[in-house]
Amino acid sequence: MSAKTKVTFPLILVNLKSYLESSGRKAVELAKVAETVAEDTGVCIGLAPQFVDIGLISKFKIPVFSQHIDPILPGAFTGHVLPESVADAGAVGTIVNHSERRLELSDLEAVVERARSVGLISVVCANSSKVGMAAALLAPEIIAIEPPELIGTGIAVSKAKPEIVSDSVESIRKVNQHAVVLCGAGISSGEDVSAAITLGSRGVLVASGVVKAPKWKKVLLELAEASVRA
Amino acid sequence: MSAKTKVTFPLILVNLKSYLESSGRKAVELAKVAETVAEDTGVCIGLAPQFVDIGLISKFKIPVFSQHIDPILPGAFTGHVLPESVADAGAVGTIVNHSERRLELSDLEAVVERARSVGLISVVCANSSKVGMAAALLAPEIIAIEPPELIGTGIAVSKAKPEIVSDSVESIRKVNQHAVVLCGAGISSGEDVSAAITLGSRGVLVASGVVKAPKWKKVLLELAEASVRA
Amino acid sequence: MSAKTKVTFPLILVNLKSYLESSGRKAVELAKVAETVAEDTGVCIGLAPQFVDIGLISKFKIPVFSQHIDPILPGAFTGHVLPESVADAGAVGTIVNHSERRLELSDLEAVVERARSVGLISVVCANSSKVGMAAALLAPEIIAIEPPELIGTGIAVSKAKPEIVSDSVESIRKVNQHAVVLCGAGISSGEDVSAAITLGSRGVLVASGVVKAPKWKKVLLELAEASVRA
Amino acid sequence: MSAKTKVTFPLILVNLKSYLESSGRKAVELAKVAETVAEDTGVCIGLAPQFVDIGLISKFKIPVFSQHIDPILPGAFTGHVLPESVADAGAVGTIVNHSERRLELSDLEAVVERARSVGLISVVCANSSKVGMAAALLAPEIIAIEPPELIGTGIAVSKAKPEIVSDSVESIRKVNQHAVVLCGAGISSGEDVSAAITLGSRGVLVASGVVKAPKWKKVLLELAEASVRA
Numbered sequence: 001m002s003a004k005t006k007v008t009f010p011l012i013l014v015n016l017k018s019y020l021e022s023s024g025r026k027a028v029e030l031a032k033v034a035e036t037v038a039e040d041t042g043v044c045i046g047l048a049p050q051f052v053d054i055g056l057i058s059k060f061k062i063p064v065f066s067q068h069i070d071p072i073l074p075g076a077f078t079g080h081v082l083p084e085s086v087a088d089a090g091a092v093g094t095i096v097n098h099s100e101r102r103l104e105l106s107d108l109e110a111v112v113e114r115a116r117s118v119g120l121i122s123v124v125c126a127n128s129s130k131v132g133m134a135a136a137l138l139a140p141e142i143i144a145i146e147p148p149e150l151i152g153t154g155i156a157v158s159k160a161k162p163e164i165v166s167d168s169v170e171s172i173r174k175v176n177q178h179a180v181v182l183c184g185a186g187i188s189s190g191e192d193v194s195a196a197i198t199l200g201s202r203g204v205l206v207a208s209g210v211v212k213a214p215k216w217k218k219v220l221l222e223l224a225e226a227s228v229r230a
Numbered sequence: 231m232s233a234k235t236k237v238t239f240p241l242i243l244v245n246l247k248s249y250l251e252s253s254g255r256k257a258v259e260l261a262k263v264a265e266t267v268a269e270d271t272g273v274c275i276g277l278a279p280q281f282v283d284i285g286l287i288s289k290f291k292i293p294v295f296s297q298h299i300d301p302i303l304p305g306a307f308t309g310h311v312l313p314e315s316v317a318d319a320g321a322v323g324t325i326v327n328h329s330e331r332r333l334e335l336s337d338l339e340a341v342v343e344r345a346r347s348v349g350l351i352s353v354v355c356a357n358s359s360k361v362g363m364a365a366a367l368l369a370p371e372i373i374a375i376e377p378p379e380l381i382g383t384g385i386a387v388s389k390a391k392p393e394i395v396s397d398s399v400e401s402i403r404k405v406n407q408h409a410v411v412l413c414g415a416g417i418s419s420g421e422d423v424s425a426a427i428t429l430g431s432r433g434v435l436v437a438s439g440v441v442k443a444p445k446w447k448k449v450l451l452e453l454a455e456a457s458v459r460a
Numbered sequence: 461m462s463a464k465t466k467v468t469f470p471l472i473l474v475n476l477k478s479y480l481e482s483s484g485r486k487a488v489e490l491a492k493v494a495e496t497v498a499e500d501t502g503v504c505i506g507l508a509p510q511f512v513d514i515g516l517i518s519k520f521k522i523p524v525f526s527q528h529i530d531p532i533l534p535g536a537f538t539g540h541v542l543p544e545s546v547a548d549a550g551a552v553g554t555i556v557n558h559s560e561r562r563l564e565l566s567d568l569e570a571v572v573e574r575a576r577s578v579g580l581i582s583v584v585c586a587n588s589s590k591v592g593m594a595a596a597l598l599a600p601e602i603i604a605i606e607p608p609e610l611i612g613t614g615i616a617v618s619k620a621k622p623e624i625v626s627d628s629v630e631s632i633r634k635v636n637q638h639a640v641v642l643c644g645a646g647i648s649s650g651e652d653v654s655a656a657i658t659l660g661s662r663g664v665l666v667a668s669g670v671v672k673a674p675k676w677k678k679v680l681l682e683l684a685e686a687s688v689r690a
Numbered sequence: 691m692s693a694k695t696k697v698t699f700p701l702i703l704v705n706l707k708s709y710l711e712s713s714g715r716k717a718v719e720l721a722k723v724a725e726t727v728a729e730d731t732g733v734c735i736g737l738a739p740q741f742v743d744i745g746l747i748s749k750f751k752i753p754v755f756s757q758h759i760d761p762i763l764p765g766a767f768t769g770h771v772l773p774e775s776v777a778d779a780g781a782v783g784t785i786v787n788h789s790e791r792r793l794e795l796s797d798l799e800a801v802v803e804r805a806r807s808v809g810l811i812s813v814v815c816a817n818s819s820k821v822g823m824a825a826a827l828l829a830p831e832i833i834a835i836e837p838p839e840l841i842g843t844g845i846a847v848s849k850a851k852p853e854i855v856s857d858s859v860e861s862i863r864k865v866n867q868h869a870v871v872l873c874g875a876g877i878s879s880g881e882d883v884s885a886a887i888t889l890g891s892r893g894v895l896v897a898s899g900v901v902k903a904p905k906w907k908k909v910l911l912e913l914a915e916a917s918v919r920a
Contacts, residue, residue: 018307023315024285048308050315051281055254068309076382076437077248078278079298079331085253085280101309102794105787105824106817127796134795134824137865152306175827175865207306332564335557335594336587357566364565364594367635405597405635478767483775484745508768510775511741515714528769536842536898537708538738539758539791545713545740561769612766667766 004092005063007121008044009180010227011203012193012220013144015048015067015095019211027053031060033216038062043224044203048095051081058090065123066094068101071110083111083118093121095205097135099148105134112138123182125205129168136176143172143179144205150185152208156192157185162199169200188219190226197227234322235293237351238274239410240457241433242423242450243295243374245278245325249441257283261290263446268292273454274433278325281311288320295353296324298331301340313341313348323351325435327365329378335364342368353412355435359398366406373402373409374435380415382438386422387415392429399430418449420456427457464552465523467581468504469640470687471663472653472680473525473604475555476509479671487513491520493676498522503684504663508555511541518550525583526554528561531570543571543578553581555665557595559608565594572598583642585665589628596636603632603639604665610645612668616652617645622659629660648679650686657687694782695753697811698734699870700917701893702883702910703755703834705738705785709901717743721750723906728752733914734893738785741771748780755813756784758791761800773801773808783811785895787825789838795824802828813872815895819858826866833862833869834895840875842898846882847875852889859890878909880916887917 014034020026027049034045038061048065049057058064070080086094096111097103103111108124115122122140126132132143145168150157158165165183172181183196184205196204206223213219244264250256257279264275268291278295279287288294300310316324326341327333333341338354345352352370356362362373375398380387388395395413402411413426414435426434436453443449474494480486487509494505498521508525509517518524530540546554556571557563563571568584575582582600586592592603605628610617618625625643632641643656644665656664666683673679704724710716717739724735728751738755739747748754760770776784786801787793793801798814805812812830816822822833835858840847848855855873862871873886874895886894896913903909 015308018302018304018310018312018315021304021314022318023312024318050312052284052311052315052319054282055285072248074248074251077330078245078325078328078437080248081282082248082253082280084251085248085282088252088254089282095308097795098308099796100307102796104792105795105798106789106792106821108795109818109821109824128799130828131796131799134799134827137824137827138820207308327565329566332566334562335565335568336559336562336591338565339588339591339594358569360598361566361569364569364597367594367597368590475768478762478764478770478772478775481764481774482778483772484778510772512744512771512775512779514742515745532708534708534711537790538705538785538788538897540708541742542708542713542740544711545708545742548712548714549742555768558768560767667768 004090005061007046007063007092009202010197011044011046011182012223012227013046013048013065013123013182013203013205014210015205015207016050016211017207018050023050024053024056028056030216031057031062034062034220035060037217037220037224041224043227045220045224054086054091055089063092064090066091067098068096069094069111069115071107071114083114083120087118087120091120093123095123095125098125099127099146099151108135109138112140129164129171132168133171133175136172136179139176140179142182144182144184146184146205153186154188155186156188156195157183158192158195158199160186162195165196165199165201190222193223193226194229203227234320235291237276237293237322239432240427241274241276241412242453242457243276243278243353243412243433243435244440245297245435245437246280246441247437248280253280254283254286257287260446261287261292264292264450265290267447267450267454271454271458273457275450275454284316284321285319293322294320296321297328298326299324299341299345301337301344313344313350317348317350321350323353325353325355328355329357329376329381338365339368342370359394359401362398363401363405366402366409369406370409372412374412374414376414376435383416384418384439385416386418386425387413388422388425388429390416392425395426395429395431420452423453423456424459433457464550465521467506467523467552469662470657471504471506471642472683472687473506473508473583473642473663473665474670475527475665475667476507476671477667478510483510484513484516488516490676491517491522494522494680495520497677497680497684501684503687505680505684514546514551515549523552524550526551527558528556529554529571529575531567531574543574543580547578547580551580553583555583555585558585559587559606559611568595569598572600589624589631592628593631593635596632596639599636600639602642604642604644606644606665613646614648614669615646616648616655617643618652618655618659620646622655625656625659625661650682653683653686654689663687694780695751697736697753697782699892700887701734701736701872702913702917703736703738703813703872703893703895704900705757705895705897706740706901707897708740713740714743714746717747720906721747721752724752724910725750727907727910727914731914733917735910735914744776744781745779753782754780756781757788758786759784759801759805761797761804773804773810777808777810781810783813785813785815788815789817789836789841798825799828802830819854819861822858823861823865826862826869829866830869832872834872834874836874836895843876844878844899845876846878846885847873848882848885848889850876852885855886855889855891880912883913883916884919893917
């Protein structure tokens with residue numbers, strides 16, 4: 001396997017969710033575009049595809065994330081996602097506790113530890129700054145603040161609820177100096193990204209705003225450029 | 231993508247669960263062995279690896295199964311397994327409702343329908359003959375009877391609880407003439423497979439009995455030969 | 461404890477869900493009204509209150525149902541609902557697998573058995589006629605067909621989707637001659653109840669249509685009278 | 691309803707789980723004993739019975755806790771536990787996130803807020819000191835450290851893993867000066883309680899050690915006396 005692409009900040013992390021019907025072929029297309037934009041702008045663009053597509057996408061020079069892992073050791077866990085398996089397939093990290101796939105608090109501690117032990121970066125999603133702070137105590141590398149009510153709306157968290165982003169940045173710093181804060185929900189334009197960066201976010205989580213856009217290159221370029229211009 | 235390998239009976243379906251730490255490399259090794267044994271004996275040997283390894287394994291001339299799919303349409307379902315994604319990656323079918331990843335009854339109906347609509351064979355696991363019968367009404371292609379208390383014990387269902395296998399075969403036939411019945415739990419020897427086939431099972435689900443065996447080829451050969459000799 | 465009130469058909473089963481803020485006092489008020497209407501009309505009116513209110517309500521001459529029980533034996537199950545505990549408190553039966561509290565298929569088999577073993581009548585909710593049929597194989601006393609998309613809408617299943625009621629009655633009879641079929645979702649008028657009874661339903665599940673009605677007595681009277689006039 | 695009994699410390703909180711088959715009658719017996727011991731020793735003894743028994747037990751001069759509540763508002767939540775309903779029935783507080791009924795992190799924030807808004811004390815269980823710290827950020831009144839591997843073993847956390855208790859006390863104080871720390875798991879003797887108190891715990895959670903003891907009075911007396919002698 002080729003060396004994994006390192007994560008740098010600002011980070012544009014694109015969550016593909018289950019949006020793409022021909023998931024493998026389309027994810028590869030998106031990865032190619034992301035790779036080009038990343039090379040052209042110098043901005044780190046990560047992709048979180050369906051589990052089965054992690055291997056395909058990890059051949060490109062972009063960091064690949066799992067959308068979830070389970071807090072399990074190798075064993076009798078049919079239908080669960082072994083952290084080792086996604087790391088082996090080429091992922092550099094994993095989203096966990098997304099509002100569409102939430103974890104119990106105790107599992108969250110375990111999952112961050114398991115991720116670390118297999119060399120995966122944890123991106124813990126949090127629906128509020130208090131939850132973000134609680135998550136920060138578990139020492140993940142990245143915390144992504146995503147108010148669920150804005151997800152998929154096109155109304156950007158960084159513009160509709162700027163205080164949740166700045167509050168999170170500040171309160172998370174109090175309990176964990178090392179964790180990087182991202183924000184997400186409703187992000188679809190360069191302006192949304194600039195606003196996020198200005199508030200102290202080190203990048204964004206974006207999903208439908210990119211995946212459902214008519215021109216992937218155009219929107220990724222806009223987001224990437226805004227992230228460094230801010 | 232190459233044409234998918236067809237499922238025939240008797241079927242030896244190997245569930246890799248989360249047993250293999252270096253999941254990709256090891257799963258490929260096991261697939262190679264399974265392919266050889268399948269070619270040598272003419273017996274169908276299926277593998278159900280970790281999600282991320284479905285693509286890797288589907289290059290071999292053996293049918294590949296997912297360990298689970300979610301009853302979702304393309305959309306905002308982070309961390310869920312889109313049926314289309316595993317079909318695209320090369321799987322011919324999917325295990326669902328395994329005792330380690332059980333489904334709600336209504337989701338089970340939805341998941342069997344989604345599997346069919348994307349061309350995946352459903353292998354619905356059932357912990358009892360009554361549950362098997364209920365599952366059969368949802369019209370999956372295959373029902374696998376697995377008493378959870380025997381899973382991973384090495385005590386074969388076909389020898390320790392033969393009546394659950396024969397009862398299931400009989401009662402499932404009453405409500406669904408087309409569904410194929412497999413059995414599983416504790417299967418590790420040719421004798422276990424012969425007993426299963428004699429009871430009306432059209433094959434077996436096997437996991438630790440193969441995956442944790444010191445010599446994969448030896449045990450797969452023994453199981454495959456027993457399945458046609460019975 | 462006084463003798464429990466027997467369930468007869470037609471049955472108007474009122475699911476209080478979590479609608480009532482001052483749950484105990486209000487549930488007692490509703491129970492009094494239901495008792496009066498049941499005595500006046502001779503129609504069986506059951507109530508399914510919050511767990512904590514089962515004991516309070518069971519003093520009235522109406523059958524009381526739990527909204528859910530867990531498939532557990534006495535033991536270390538903090539926060540779960542022991543079937544014995546609701547039977548002891550005076551419930552005659554229990555709703556299970558409601559679309560707002562769905563059960564895994566294997567748990568559903570276990571829960572129906574546990575209910576029977578402690579003398580509770582099972583009312584298994586099903587979101588489709590196929591699920592209703594599968595549930596019927598598990599031998600509950602009552603199956604309630606409730607298409608989730610109509611719950612709480614005021615659009616009655618018996619008028620908007622009459623075929624799902626008649627199909628369910630017919631297909632459930634094929635696999636279980638003894639199970640009684642009710643229907644629910646959107647029921648709020650006497651006409652809705654008449655339509656349900658005409659389609660072969662032996663009563664209705666009703667929730668907001670009664671609990672949120674300005675005059676409980678008026679609506680219960682209307683439903684009860686319609687159930688015997690149909 | 692009579693005034694609720696206030697919670698004071700040290701607190702012996704007895705979780706009845708689902709241990710008692712004749713749950714109502716037996717819970718009343720245990721409540722009587724607890725009331726007597728509490729009066730004789732001046733030590734606060736709380737009981738957390740099955741949901742349906744909360745009303746029965748709240749007539750005694752002991753504080754009653756729910757074993758769980760759901761983070762819901764009054765509405766369409768069949769089979770869920772409305773915080774208002776348990777408060778109305780006489781509970782003064784609620785256990786949440788017990789290892790036998792764990793909550794997702796975001797629900798935990800919501801549940802602590804809902805509890806507060808209806809006047810219920812939250813006792814958040816945590817399986818580790820890190821999880822306890824994360825929980826403390828959500829501002830519950832009480833955090834109970836319970837290593838799941840010791841629950842029900844009779845091997846007391848305060849003697850087998852004293853460091854987890856003292857670490858929790860210390861690290862929780864860093865993020866929340868007001869939260870009271872209890873510990874639990876394996877507690878069954880006065881010595882276990884003394885050890886817990888000495889380590890900074892303000893009381894204990896106890897379950898099988900009391901509920902399954904042959905003589906409730908003897909063991910409760912022993913625990914209560916040890917809690918003030920320590």
